[in-house]
């Protein structure tokens with residue numbers, strides 16, 4: 001679904017957003033926005049509020065204050081997850097959710113059926129020619145055309161992640177939310193995932209949460225650093241990497257502690 005493009009406007013805009021978990025502010029007056037068809041990477045130490053940011057946009061968590069505007073003027077606050085997905089915001093979760101016993105192609109068909117409003121999701125639902133084309137194009141771009149007829153359960157970890165990205169792609173979301181896509185991937189898989197997301201971002205906006213700095217350096221145009229529920233700094237990856245505050249709260253700490 002298209003939500004009225006606004007040239008120069010933002011596809012998503014969070015204004016003074018606070019998420020309060022019994023007094024603890026996971027997001028604290030956060031201001032964040034991104035452009036149409038932008039590929040943005042959000043980094044930050046554990047607990048910074050990265051996943052909560054995605055939860056707020058996708059409607060899983062309701063902010064206690066602030067506005068979340070999608071497209072020209074759709075306020076997402078108070079809307080349910082299904083409704084937000086139907087507006088054109090897709091989310092790929094960290095944990096795999098492919099159906100292992102279904103074929104690769106069937107997983108995509110199911111994702112497509114689920115996204116068609118008013119259509120009861122069944123595997124036997126007939127796809128239109130246009131849908132079939134979209135599905136084949138997606139299989140091609142995630143590099144799984146050759147495995148379309150194999151069980152998804154037999155795919156490698158990386159391939160499963162790509163299938164899931166494909167499942168969000170066929171739903172034709174205008175904004176894609178992706179949480180730590182390269183966790184557990186080999187260097188080669190990481191490289192391929194970067195290319196895949198760059199391709200996706202040619203047609204839609206992609207917001208990626210990521211820990212892996214190698215990956216961030218590879219794909220990032222603009223990086224947003226979250227810290228304690230707010231934006232610590234934002235800019236090109238070179239600027240971010242040489243920023244004293246970032247080294248202190250993120251890079252330094254992750255080297256010593258959790259990375």
Ligand code: ADP
Nearest residue numbers: 021024026044045046047048049050051052053
């Ligand atoms: P990140 O993804 O950056 O690691 P999160 O957004 O998951 O961080 O969490 C931010 C902070 O909010 C963390 O301190 C986490 O413990 C806390 N938090 C997240 N979800 C909840 C919840 N449902 N209830 C209470 N605290 C939460």
Ligand code: MG
Nearest residue numbers: 047050051052
């Ligand atoms: Mg997280």
